[in-house]
Amino acid sequence: MPEPLKRLPTIVVVSPEHADLLVDQLSRYVHDYDLEVARSAREGLHLLMALRDGGTPVPLVVIDSSLDDVDVVDAVAALRIKSPQSRRLVVSHYEVFRSESKRLVTAMARGAFDGYHLMPRGVRDEEFHHSVTDLLADWGSTADPEVASIHLVVDGTDAARPAVVEIKDFLARMGMPTRKHLAESDEGRRIVARHAEAGGTPGFPLVEAMGREPFVAASAHDVAVAIYGRPDQVDVNTVIDLAVVGAGPAGLAAAVYGASEGLSTVVLEAEATGGQAGTSSKIRNYLGFPHGISGQRLAQRARVQAVRFGAEFYTGWPVTSLDLPTAHGDPFVVNTDGGAVRARAVVVASGVSYRKLGVEELESYLGRGLHYGAVMSMARAMEGRPAVVVGGGNSAGQAAIHLARFASEVTIVVRRGSLTATMSRYLIDDVESHPRIRIVTSTEVVGGGGQVDLEWITLRNVETGEEQRHETRGLFLLLGGEPHCEWLPTGVALGPRGYVLTGRDVPREAWGSDVPPGDLETSVPGLFAVGDVRSGSMKRVATASGEGASAIALVHPWLEQLPTVGFHTAEGELVP
Numbered sequence: 006m007p008e009p010l011k012r013l014p015t016i017v018v019v020s021p022e023h024a025d026l027l028v029d030q031l032s033r034y035v036h037d038y039d040l041e042v043a044r045s046a047r048e049g050l051h052l053l054m055a056l057r058d059g060g061t062p063v064p065l066v067v068i069d070s071s072l073d074d075v076d077v078v079d080a081v082a083a084l085r086i087k088s089p090q091s092r093r094l095v096v097s098h099y100e101v102f103r104s105e106s107k108r109l110v111t112a113m114a115r116g117a118f119d120g121y122h123l124m125p126r127g128v129r130d131e132e133f134h135h136s137v138t139d140l141l142a143d144w145g146s147t148a149d150p151e152v153a154s155i156h157l158v159v160d161g162t163d164a165a166r167p168a169v170v171e172i173k174d175f176l177a178r179m180g181m182p183t184r185k186h187l188a189e190s191d192e193g194r195r196i197v198a199r200h201a202e203a204g205g206t207p208g209f210p211l212v213e214a215m216g217r218e219p220f221v222a223a224s225a226h227d228v229a230v231a232i233y234g235r236p237d238q239v240d241v242n243t244v245i246d247l248a249v250v251g252a253g254p255a256g257l258a259a260a261v262y263g264a265s266e267g268l269s270t271v272v273l274e275a276e277a278t279g280g281q282a283g284t285s286s287k288i289r290n291y292l293g294f295p296h297g298i299s300g301q302r303l304a305q306r307a308r309v310q311a312v313r314f315g316a317e318f319y320t321g322w323p324v325t326s327l328d329l330p331t332a333h334g335d336p337f338v339v340n341t342d343g344g345a346v347r348a349r350a351v352v353v354a355s356g357v358s359y360r361k362l363g364v365e366e367l368e369s370y371l372g373r374g375l376h377y378g379a380v381m382s383m384a385r386a387m388e389g390r391p392a393v394v395v396g397g398g399n400s401a402g403q404a405a406i407h408l409a410r411f412a413s414e415v416t417i418v419v420r421r422g423s424l425t426a427t428m429s430r431y432l433i434d435d436v437e438s439h440p441r442i443r444i445v446t447s448t449e450v451v452g453g454g455g456q457v458d459l460e461w462i463t464l465r466n467v468e469t470g471e472e473q474r475h476e477t478r479g480l481f482l483l484l485g486g487e488p489h490c491e492w493l494p495t496g497v498a499l500g501p502r503g504y505v506l507t508g509r510d511v512p513r514e515a516w517g518s519d520v521p522p523g524d525l526e527t528s529v530p531g532l533f534a535v536g537d538v539r540s541g542s543m544k545r546v547a548t549a550s551g552e553g554a555s556a557i558a559l560v561h562p563w564l565e566q567l568p569t570v571g572f573h574t575a576e577g578e579l580v581p
Contacts, residue, residue: 012061014148015039017091019049019080020069023098023124027067030125030133034141038064046072046080053088063091064144065137068118070097070105077109081118086440089410090147092140093118096133099126116406116435119143120296139296143287146299147384147410150182158196158211158219160188167372168223169210170383175225177382178277178284179320180305181232225276229321230343236273236319237344244336245269246564248348250324251489253280254546255536256354257307258553263352264314266557268564271346272316273339275323279304280356281486281537282546284379285400286407289431291546301381303546319343324492327351329529334568337531349567350560353493353505353527353534354553357486362395367453367462367480374459375480379404387412387479393462395450396483397424398544402432404481409441416475417444420467453480488538498528504540507533523559525552531563 016038018027024042031040041056043049049066056063066084070077081093095118097105102123113121119140125133155176159169169185176183186193188209200211200219208221214232222228247263249256252274264270277283285300294303308318319341328338336347359377362368367375376383379400384407392412394405397419409415417424417436423446424433436442445464451472452463459480465472488504490497498506498515506512508524515528525533535552537544542552 012059013037013039014062014064015041015056017041017043017049017052017056017063017066019043019046019066019072021045021073022071023069026124027069027096030130031067031137033134034137038141046075046077046083049080050083050087053084053091057088062148063088064148065092065094065140067094067096067137069124070095070109071101078112078117082440085117089441090144092120092144094120094122094136094140096122096124098124114431114434115438116431117438136296142302143296143299146302147381147407149385150184153182153184154215155181155183156192156196156213157183157185158188158193158209158213159185160209162209170372170376170380171225172210172212172222172228173382174380175228175277175321178279178301178304180301226321233318233320235343236271236322236341236346244347244349245271246348247271247350247352247560248273248337248339248346249352249354250339251275251280251354251356251536251538252278252304252308252318252320253354253356253536253549254282254304254307255356255549255553256280256352257304257311258550259352259354259535259556260311260316260318260553261307261314262554262557263560264311264316266561268557268560270311270314270316271348272311272318273322273324273341273346274318274320275355275489276321278308278318278320281359281378281400282549284381285403285546286379286381286384287403288546290429299381300546324355326492327494327532329494329496330531350531350563351533352553352556352560353532353538354536354549355489355492355538357488357537359482360484360487362450362482362484364451364453367450367459370453370455370459370480373457374455374478375482377482379407379481379483381407383479384408384411389413390478391416391476392479392481393418393450393475393477394481394483395419396485397421397427398483398485399429399432401483402428402436404483405436405442406432406439408479408481409439412441412479415442416477417442418448418450418464419444419446420449422446450480486537486544490538496529497532500540502540504542505534505538506540510540525556525559533559 021044043052109121120136122136196213196219203218211219212222213219246268247270249259249272252272260272282300283304287297289297322341322343326340337351339346388411391414392408393416394401395418405415405417447468448464451465461476464475498511509521511528517530533556535556536549
């Protein structure tokens with residue numbers, strides 16, 4: 006008997022009166038999605054459960070705000086429980102839109118659903134379809150890709166699993182659709198055979214990237230080098246206008262504005278484009294994105310924008326040191342293990358890294374249930390399993406909401422007595438109202454264990470000292486930041502906590518003249534600092550982007566006063 010045909014992902018429409026109108030509008034998607042209709046909330050729930058039980062994914066549910074059997078807010082709450090991975094778009098007919106909008110916008114702000122829109126009144130309502138495609142793209146970023154750019158072959162043993170997690174997370178943050186194959190699968194055998202025919206050294210994980218010969222990768226750095234190249238591809242005898250160290254929101258903004266204004270610009274990023282913000286599943290308060298946008302998508306859009314203006318990116322190359330100019334007019338030298346970049350001006354946007362937990366017995370589970378950062382590529386692996394997020398910032402709230410689409414339950418653990426001092430109000434409302442998320446305050450993680458992977462942790466109440474064992478299969482640590490400044494020379498003034506000082510925060514004795522450095526300028530003329538690495542920054546995506554753009558206004562006058570005759574090499578030779 007032939008196997009039944011696999012169904013396409015299905016968009017579900019729930020509407021008692023306007024289903025035909027909505028199906029007609031959504032018919033443009035039938036090439037890639039099936040459409041199903043329910044005439045009531047009850048019927049919609051039964052339909053969702055039937056699709057789920059049949060293994061058919063439901064990326065989007067479009068729900069009429071006027072239902073006959075239940076209030077729409079209660080309906081979407083029930084849909085969220087039954088189909089947590091589906092995005093939910095509520096639409097109102099124009100006759101009731103004004104009377105309902107205030108109540109429904111308030112519910113959306115609390116996270117009850119993902120979008121709210123006026124029902125289309127005619128053809129080519131592109132604002133409506135922009136909402137639809139935005140939500141479909143958001144779902145698609147968390148689904149297994151139909152077409153993969155990268156194939157990752159593993160042998161199924163435990164030894165390489167931390168490396169596989171690191172590589173998958175890097176590729177996900179870089180926006181590279183990736184599929185993982187076991188070595189004994191048909192696709193796995195094909196790639197292994199191709200690697201052997203090319204004379205490659207046996208090993209796993211094995212990576213086939215966009216038509217290149219397969220190669221063994223021990224880390225994300227190996228993958229970055231193979232795909233994105235080395236910094237020494239920049240001509241060593243060419244001095245560029247601007248080097249940007251770090252490709253988080255601040256560094257990306259500096260790259261976009263610098264390159265767009267005609268500066269030759271090179272960006273060096275130690276990990277994946279986007280920095281910590283790139284791991285955020287949904288940034289809902291960034292200007293211009295009413296439905297929110299994932300950090301990964303925001304970062305990749307900014308990277309494409311900068312590249313279109315001529316910026317060059319080298320990803321996976323940590324900067325190891327910075328050589329300051331030896332004479333006025335000589336360049337900065339930004340050193341990496343893959344080569345050096347000479348630049349007339351440097352913007353430091355290297356950001357921060359998450360602090361370590363400090364519980365020695367848990368560190369051995371890194372990549373086996375314990376993860377620093379959100380590691381969004383691991384969310385699907387949490388399906389049906391309990392997860393714990395440690396941290397009280399916005400990144401922790403966003404991670405918890407995303408994990409709750411897959412995990413059976415998500416526990417947020419914070420040392421403080423509440424989230425109000427560290428998390429935005431909209432996120433607090435969302436996590437507090439989410440049926441799969443609970444918040445445990447005044448608590449810290451002090452232990453844990455498991456046979457091979459992490460299976461449980463020990464929680465301690467910081468006020469009473471009481472300890473309890475908590476089952477989990479994923480511990481995601483977002484514990485606040487430590488600045489990436491270890492590569493900076495001693496001539497750069499740092500604050501007590503190691504962040505870079507700029508402007509009037511630079512001590513008087515470190516000024517290079519009788520006036521303080523510019524607002525984003527460090528104690529070294531021509532060296533600027535922006536984003537989370539800068540002392541006094543607000544640690545928000547929007548302000549980091551603003552600082553990156555603002556730094557370029559200071560770079561221009563610095564470049565204008567430099568001599569144009571050339572620079573001295575390490576051997577003392579003057580190079581034009």
